[in-house]
Amino acid sequence: MINPLFDRTALVQSGLLDLPWAAAFREAPIGLIDVGARWGPSEIFQAAPEVFDVLAFEPDPxxxxxxxREIGPGGGWAGFRVHRGALGAGTGTGALHLLSKANNSSLLPVNRHFTSRYAFRGFELERVLEVPLRALDDVLAEDGHGSAAEIIKIDVQGAEIEILKGARRTLAERAVCVICEVAFFPFYEGMPLCADVVRFMTDAGFSLYGLLDAQNRSTKRLDKSRFRARERLCHADAVFLRDPLDHPDGLGSTAVRQAQVLMVAAILLGYLDLALELADAGALPEAERAPFADAIRRLAAVEPAAVVADAETLAARVRAAPADAMLETARMVDRLRDFQTVHDVPRRD
Incomplete structure (x- = not known):
């Protein structure tokens, strides 16, 4: 799960939601497709539920x-609908392998070689359920979901490429942001790997912007509390953006709404420099750019005292339990690793 840069309170206090461009999304909400919606939409979108009309795909009845029952009526979303079924490259049926840890369930069987090698937990098969498959392009064309699929989140444990193949038209005509889980070794049988997904999305006109919440695995022959070593990449959430600024003509023929939806995605995902860049390139009228930039700075600001407090808390924990010093330090690094690097910032001394 992607580590949010800020919560609902921070977004409200920044004033971003009070600006005219954001208020307009309450009248015409952003279409969010959530594929693999178990436990509800991702936390990053919960910071501003009122600007999202959600179409959630969940094959487990x-x-x-x-x-x-629990999210639809009172979640604060502009709209929330559930499509009962799975997505694929076309119409048909699939075998949903329901596993002991529900969010590991997949349309693909578990690759026991890798789950055994790395001692994965929660991958025990409980039952297999036959589920209907449809292409996203067909669902949206036939069911008339308006502006759905401007942002797409996919978390389906190995069926990513098949879903993307069934969404070619949607990717070309509607989507500006796709968040897709990718794997670096096949812990399900026949699982596409990160390189396959990146190649497909690049061909579809998207840029890989980041690998967030990257998870590593090892055989744990070394105790992490006492030894330092690297581990193998396992999986991550890949962020793909249709970034018009990758091209010399800038926004060019990009519609204002598309640019502003991309700006929303950039804000919620934490790519705040991109949000400012889009605003300056014409996604916002000139008169709105300064208030927008001020709100972004309020949102992103970090008080030095808060950083000092974090460091002092870490130091206190290390002093209290020296044997866990590496683990406590690593947990802080894990919490911060998805944010900006500072190797390009000169030291003041």
Whole structure:
């Protein structure tokens, strides 16, 4: 799960949601497709639920019932609908392998070689359920979901390429942001790897902007509390953006709404420099750019005292339990690793 840069309170206090461009999304909400919606939309979108009209895909009937009962009526979303079924490259049926840890369930069988090698937990098969498959392009064309799929989140444990193949038209005509889990070794049978997804999305006109919440695995022959070593990349959430500023003509023929939806995605995902860059390139009228930049700075500001407090808390924990010093330090690094690097910032001394 992607580590949010800020929460709902911070977004409200920044004043971003009070600006005219943001208020307009309350009248015409952003279409968010959530594929693999178990437990509800990602936390990053919960910072501003009122600007999202969510179409959630969930093939497990029990989970679909929970989503409709617990999230649909009172989640604060501009809209929330559940599509009962799975997505694929076309129309058909699939075998949903329901595993002991529900969010590990997949349309692909588990690759026991890798789950055994790395001692994965929660991958025990409980039952197999036959589920209907449809292409996202067909669902949106036939069911008339308006502006759906401006932002797409996919977390399906190995079926990513098949879903993307069934969404070619949607990717070309609607989507400006795709967040897709990618794997670096096949812990499901026949699982596409990160390189396959990146190649597909690059061909579709998207740029890989980041690998967030990267998870590593090892065989744990060395105790992490006492030894330092590197581990193998396992999986991450890949962020793909249709960035018009990658091209010399800038926004060019990009519609204002598309640019502003991309700006929303950039803000919620933490790519704040990109949000400012889009605003200056014409995504916002000139008169709105300064208030927008001020709000972004309020949102992103970090008080030095808060950083000192974090460091002092870490130091206190290390002093209290020296044997856990490496683990406590690593946990702080884990919390911060998805944010900006500072190797290009000269030291003051």
């Amino acid at each position: 029990r989970e679909a019932d929970i989503l409709e």
